[in-house]
Amino acid sequence: MRFISQTSSDGVTEEFFTLGEIPGVLWTPEHARGTRPLILLGHGGGQHKAAPGNVSRARRYAAAGLAVVAIDAPNHGDRPRTEEFGRIAAEMRAGMTAGENPGALVAGMHGHLAGQAVADWQAVLTAVQRLDHVGAGPVGYCGMSMGSGLGIPLVAAEPRIRAAVLGLLGAYGLAEDAARITVPVQFLVQWDDQMVPRDQSMALFDALGSAEKTLHANPGKHGDVPSFEVDSSLRFFTRHLS
């Protein structure tokens, strides 16, 4: 794990790093020492580890005492694009233009990335928990849209993750992994999502195997999640990871 930069402001320290081929960012409370809960923060499709929504959420969590780590998903952010991904992305766009089912198209793209993404997250989790100011405390996962498309296979596979905030995605291709998830989940739905049909969102929530799961639906389109849901997710993590 190689650290590239470290800056602190408003009580939060932000460290850019690479772990092998994986570029990442770690946010912790300034002057943090000792073990604390860690949130793995996945980004949306076409976005990257330090997209504005990620950064503001991460800083909010870190200001409350948590550690937060984000990485670029395969073929996103500072990572190289493979030819195969370029072809899949082009086919996805062409299919959407041609009026094909966007849920199925997006699921195909997520399925192509998920194997690598799960392995990346597992390596990053192991490395970050070795740091003195993070430690091997309880772990949560937070990711919407593609962050759920890659996060649901991760949460299903990774027993160190004890709680997850997911959503803005339908059930295509994810029902089996969702059924294997048993940790508490907070699940976000945008009531007027132009990319995810409401019944597909409901089907994914329904498929989750967790005994404790809460769906939060708010009016607005895919990108319009209200800011109070960030505070709500922080309380959810605090309740389950403290």
Add this chain to the structure above:
Amino acid sequence: MRFISQTSSDGVTEEFFTLGEIPGVLWTPEHARGTRPLILLGHGGGQHKAAPGNVSRARRYAAAGLAVVAIDAPNHGDRPRTEEFGRIAAEMRAGMTAGENPGALVAGMHGHLAGQAVADWQAVLTAVQRLDHVGAGPVGYCGMSMGSGLGIPLVAAEPRIRAAVLGLLGAYGLAEDAARITVPVQFLVQWDDQMVPRDQSMALFDALGSAEKTLHANPGKHGDVPSFEVDSSLRFFTRHLS
């Protein structure tokens, strides 16, 4: 307004009263002075103002500084039963036994009570806000199931109410009143509700005219709302009434 009893424990004062024919309970922080937010707390069908769920919620809110008032709905609790209500309730039970649509049957019963219930609440709101330890602060309404069946006409009609927590009910007979509601609403759905079909719950949420509305769905049957939703509703009221 005639006070019948006053007791204090754990920092909360509980006062039973009558206002004309209406029996009620008021919860306030012990030794409270001055104006504070007031929550009108409606109860479910067949329950009453001091049912255990109402009392624990009211005490939680009052411990956080709010005033809370509950009254017996018409034909409930300490109030007399009319012959007409007895006939309607018997027809409702017979219809359910005969396999008729429970949503429509329940809506008929609520519709019979709503006119009186709205007038009762408006009178109680006026009277309680004249008390020194309540005052004319911002007002919220909280009621599930029948508490929503009577509360939705109230919130639609009463401009003093600025935020509402509703749910556990379908859209039968309520769509027009729901569309007239414009204040922020937190809306609860039980995912496995044996009394309210999921699509009817979603239809009622959809019908609300509020720009800010949040649906919270949790696994379990009609009566199984998790206790963390009480804390969540308190934060919702605090956000909108402070």
